[in-house]
Amino acid sequence: xxxxxxxxxxxxxxxxxxxxxxxxxxxxxxxxxxxxxxxxxxxxxxxxxxxxxxxxxxxxxxxxxxxxxxxxxxxxxxxxxxxxxxxxxxxxxxxxxxxxxxxxxxxxxxxxxxxxxxxxxxxxxxxxxxxxxxxxxxxxxxxxxxxxxxxxxxxxxxxxxxxxxxxxxxxxxxxxxxxxxxxxxxxxxxxxxxxxxxxxxxxxxxxxxxxxxxxxxxxxxxxxxxxxxxxxxxxxxxxxxxxxxxxxxxxxxxxxxxxxxxxxxxxxxxxxxxxxxxxxxxxxxxxxxxxxxxxxxxxxxxxxxxxxxxxxxxxxxxxxxxxxxxxxxxxxxxxxxxxxxxxxxxxxxxxxxxxxxxxxxxxxxxxxxxx
Numbered sequence: 001x002x003x004x005x006x007x008x009x010x011x012x013x014x015x016x017x018x019x020x021x022x023x024x025x026x027x028x029x030x031x032x033x034x035x036x037x038x039x040x041x042x043x044x045x046x047x048x049x050x051x052x053x054x055x056x057x058x059x060x061x062x063x064x065x066x067x068x069x070x071x072x073x074x075x076x077x078x079x080x081x082x083x084x085x086x087x088x089x090x091x092x093x094x095x096x097x098x099x100x101x102x103x104x105x106x107x108x109x110x111x112x113x114x115x116x117x118x119x120x121x122x123x124x125x126x127x128x129x130x131x132x133x134x135x136x137x138x139x140x141x142x143x144x145x146x147x148x149x150x151x152x153x154x155x156x157x158x159x160x161x162x163x164x165x166x167x168x169x170x171x172x173x174x175x176x177x178x179x180x181x182x183x184x185x186x187x188x189x190x191x192x193x194x195x196x197x198x199x200x201x202x203x204x205x206x207x208x209x210x211x212x213x214x215x216x217x218x219x220x221x222x223x224x225x226x227x228x229x230x231x232x233x234x235x236x237x238x239x240x241x242x243x244x245x246x247x248x249x250x251x252x253x254x255x256x257x258x259x260x261x262x263x264x265x266x267x268x269x270x271x272x273x274x275x276x277x278x279x280x281x282x283x284x285x286x287x288x289x290x291x292x293x294x295x296x297x298x299x300x301x302x303x304x305x306x307x308x309x310x311x312x313x314x315x316x317x318x319x320x321x322x323x324x325x326x327x328x329x330x331x332x333x334x335x336x337x338x339x340x341x342x343x344x345x346x347x348x349x350x351x352x353x354x355x356x357x358x359x360x361x362x363x364x365x366x367x368x369x370x371x
Contacts, residue, residue, distance in 0.1 A: 064102075070304060075278040077293050088267070129350040139250065143239045145314055149202060176345075271326065278312060279316060282308045285308060
């Protein structure tokens, strides 16, 4: 049975029937430094596992999300509704994010949240590099959903297809695209064409490629324009073009790991179980989103279903198959991810060995990669 979620007063998301705000617009504003982060009200928040069905007091945890409470966070919703947090003695409150909400790491610093799920790995790293004593515990997305869309009549599927492209993207993304070219030892000879968040301009022939989230804009091409991957459009992640990154980074203050390690381990174990479940059945969380977690967002069920089908493979990797969900590989970050982030203009990247707390997930998966 789906229970009514616990709501913290504040700036709720989008009114019913209205489209959810643009996640890409939010991230672009972050990247450009144009979001004003203050002490304003928090976005709507959803309670975690039910407090019934267990004995004894529960430890309350507040988790700040980097976007609205839609299907993007499917594994967390499954962990909550199936009682995995409750089984660990936790009462988890998820705080939805968005354009009017303080960024997750800001909520960590202010004490408004105990853990954060930040969409942008580079942003978290640079915040730590500036002296914020946070640690990265894991990553929801093993493959960053940033990518490039193209039409099948001029497909972009590999790095050798990059030269001379007209790329449709939002203002502020030029350094990211330049880094993509430089990482492939190519001259950044693309023509940058400013555009909005709808890939219709690509269909209209205004550009050769569209900078997208591979879990979002391809759905628009399918539903609005009737295109199919392989016969109408192509999509490729930045990772597949030699520029990998993790995304939706789970982090907390270093002091929390030191002082409340058992609680951190319990949260990560329950969350990993939820993400395991989402791999097994990507449709299960859609009902939760439509009837509970995203009920006020005006979401489209078919779009949410498709989005989870597209994002689910991004949560798995060779590393997660061998060592468990949510893993981060420090060596891959150091040797592969850092090099291209620097080419894309990243500064003050901290020592990898000091920012990733791998021992928490080591404890979670001490008996093997499946829970």
